[in-house]
Amino acid sequence: MGQLQGKVAIITGSNTGIGKGIAEVFAKEGAKVVINGRRKELIESVAAQIKADGGESLAVPGDVTKEKDVVALFAKTIATWGKVDILVNNAGIATHTPTWEMSLEMWQSVVDINLTAAFLCSREAFRFMKDHGGGRIINIGSISAQTPRPDAAPYTATKMAIEGLTRSLTLDGRRFNIVSSVIHTGPTASNFNAARGGAGKGKTPADFIMFPHDLGRLATLMCTLPEEVNLFSAIILPNHMPSFIGRG
Numbered sequence: 001m002g003q004l005q006g007k008v009a010i011i012t013g014s015n016t017g018i019g020k021g022i023a024e025v026f027a028k029e030g031a032k033v034v035i036n037g038r039r040k041e042l043i044e045s046v047a048a049q050i051k052a053d054g055g056e057s058l059a060v061p062g063d064v065t066k067e068k069d070v071v072a073l074f075a076k077t078i079a080t081w082g083k084v085d086i087l088v089n090n091a092g093i094a095t096h097t098p099t100w101e102m103s104l105e106m107w108q109s110v111v112d113i114n115l116t117a118a119f120l121c122s123r124e125a126f127r128f129m130k131d132h133g134g135g136r137i138i139n140i141g142s143i144s145a146q147t148p149r150p151d152a153a154p155y156t157a158t159k160m161a162i163e164g165l166t167r168s169l170t171l172d173g174r175r176f177n178i179v180s181s182v183i184h185t186g187p188t189a190s191n192f193n194a195a196r197g198g199a200g201k202g203k204t205p206a207d208f209i210m211f212p213h214d215l216g217r218l219a220t221l222m223c224t225l226p227e228e229v230n231l232f233s234a235i236i237l238p239n240h241m242p243s244f245i246g247r248g
């Protein structure tokens with residue numbers, strides 16, 4: 001029996017990259033996983049592959065920056081499986097634009113997906129979980145919250161803010177047994193860094209890129225600790241990464 005047997009998990013932005021990896025690991029551990037993203041065909045093919053591998057999945061397309069899509073995402077999940085035990089706020093985008101060239105629209109679009117969407121989904125999760133014995137919320141942050149890249153002001157600001165959101169959710173969830181955690185991740189194979197090649201080893205140890213399944217294992221640990229225990233914040237990164245610990 002898997003470690004997440006019988007649990008229902010919504011993972012936002014799970015048609016590629018980290019979200020897909022977390023969904024696949026959760027499904028292998030026995031969870032019923034909701035695959036979400038805006039690209040309908042892609043979420044349907046990920047959901048179908050999980051089923052073909054023996055797991056349970058539900059494809060729910062939607063833009064999680066839109067309140068009505070978020071409400072529909074939770075409604076469809078609860079109508080299908082009767083509950084939500086786990087929410088992973090994963091959907092996000094990166095930016096590579098100097099501050100002085102950043103339009104307000106670009107800034108706002110990053111805040112919408114990297115921060116506001118996590119609020120909207122967490123609020124819907126609370127609305128169900130508070131009356132049904134609690135649950136777990138995992139927010140995907142970034143090591144950029146602590147060591148930013150150049151030309152990434154809204155990305156860095158929103159990933160810092162995700163830590164603050166997680167602290168508030170943790171406090172607000174205590175009375176309902178809702179436990180919130182944040183994963184600050186380093187380079188992981190996804191659309192973000194496709195130009196660097198896939199996961200695994202590169203030319204030097206410093207080139208290593210993590211597998212999305214590595215984050216799936218960490219998220220599984222967060223969800224399977226005793227209900228009184230919160231692995232509140234975790235930093236996961238390639239061990240030889242030169243630019244985060246020390247000076248390289």
Ligand SMILES: NC(=O)c1ccc[n+]([C@@H]2O[C@H](COP(=O)([O-])OP(=O)(O)OC[C@H]3O[C@@H](n4cnc5c(N)ncnc54)[C@H](OP(=O)(O)O)[C@@H]3O)[C@@H](O)[C@H]2O)c1
Nearest residue numbers: 013015017018037038039063064091092142187188190191
């Ligand atoms: N990969 C890394 O090295 C790295 C490092 C630090 C942090 N992260 C964080 O990890 C998370 C996942 O990123 P990734 O690296 O896996 O990138 P990715 O492969 O580009 O995946 C992003 C996912 O988010 C979805 N998404 C984007 N906007 C959305 C919206 N408005 N509504 C619903 N879904 C939306 C995308 O699907 P659609 O386009 O179909 O909507 C896609 O499934 C992000 O929060 C990112 O900041 C990644």
